[in-house]
Amino acid sequence: xxxxxxxxxxxxxxxxxxxxxxxxxxxxxxxxxxxxxxxxxxxxxxxxxxxxxxxxxxxxxxxxxxxxxxxxxxxxxxxxxxxxxxxxxxxxxxxxxxxxxxxxxxxxxxxx
Amino acid sequence: xxxxxxxxxxxxxxxxxxxxxxxxxxxxxxxxxxxxxxxxxxxxxxxxxxxxxxxxxxxxxxxxxxxxxxxxxxxxxxxxxxxxxxxxxxxxxxxxxxxxxxxxxxxxxxxxxxxx
Numbered sequence: 001x002x003x004x005x006x007x008x009x010x011x012x013x014x015x016x017x018x019x020x021x022x023x024x025x026x027x028x029x030x031x032x033x034x035x036x037x038x039x040x041x042x043x044x045x046x047x048x049x050x051x052x053x054x055x056x057x058x059x060x061x062x063x064x065x066x067x068x069x070x071x072x073x074x075x076x077x078x079x080x081x082x083x084x085x086x087x088x089x090x091x092x093x094x095x096x097x098x099x100x101x102x103x104x105x106x107x108x109x110x111x112x
Numbered sequence: 113x114x115x116x117x118x119x120x121x122x123x124x125x126x127x128x129x130x131x132x133x134x135x136x137x138x139x140x141x142x143x144x145x146x147x148x149x150x151x152x153x154x155x156x157x158x159x160x161x162x163x164x165x166x167x168x169x170x171x172x173x174x175x176x177x178x179x180x181x182x183x184x185x186x187x188x189x190x191x192x193x194x195x196x197x198x199x200x201x202x203x204x205x206x207x208x209x210x211x212x213x214x215x216x217x218x219x220x221x222x223x224x225x226x227x228x
Contacts, residue, residue, distance in 0.1 A: 034216075043116070043203050043219030044155075089155070098143065098168070100217070102155040 002027040006103035023073040023090030031095040116220035130192040135204030143207040
């Protein structure tokens with residue numbers, strides 16, 4: 001069964017600190033992996049999309065990595081800001097499929 | 113571009129009542145998805161339309177749920193009769209092309225449904 005597991009479930013960090021969120025998946029065959037940011041009361045917004053051949057992709061202070069061999073991805077946030085407080089959802093798209101497999105998300109709280 | 117527009121933002125209804133959620137996808141996007149999000153189960157696909165045609169409705173929980181897309185710029189998700197376990201946030205998303213790498217799915221802001 002296709003699954004996406006994220007860790008930790010929740011995380012609290014001080015403003016200005018870095019953090020790394022983890023994502024493990026079992027989706028096969030694989031097309032791409034996406035990280036979404038979901039603010040409270042809003043819909044998910046795409047941060048990065050990575051295909052099989054991509055190891056790293058950055059979007060400002062967000063850097064995603066992908067190891068397709070071990071089926072692991074991480075999202076690193078540098079110099080966190082209060083506005084980074086949100087849920088971060090890892091989403092995997094199977095090859096040739098419209099189906100997205102969603103993780104349950106990591107709830108990040110950045111405190112002053 | 114106004115993005116994917118959903119209405120209403122919040123809906124509170126009594127058990128047994130009919131509920132209709134609405135979605136306007138991004139112009140030019142030919143794929144439309146309805147998702148449901150709960151704390152327990154996260155985001156789940158309910159139904160997927162391509163070029164206004166329902167392609168996969170296997171995620172629709174039961175016959176009480178129905179969805180239509182009468183044209184490329186409008187879709188509805190209807191629950192009749194509603195039950196308290198239907199309480200969730202319902203998202204509509206659209207995409208310019210189905211299931212291909214590098215095409216992003218744009219989500220609306222969701223409708224928070226509470227059935228009492």
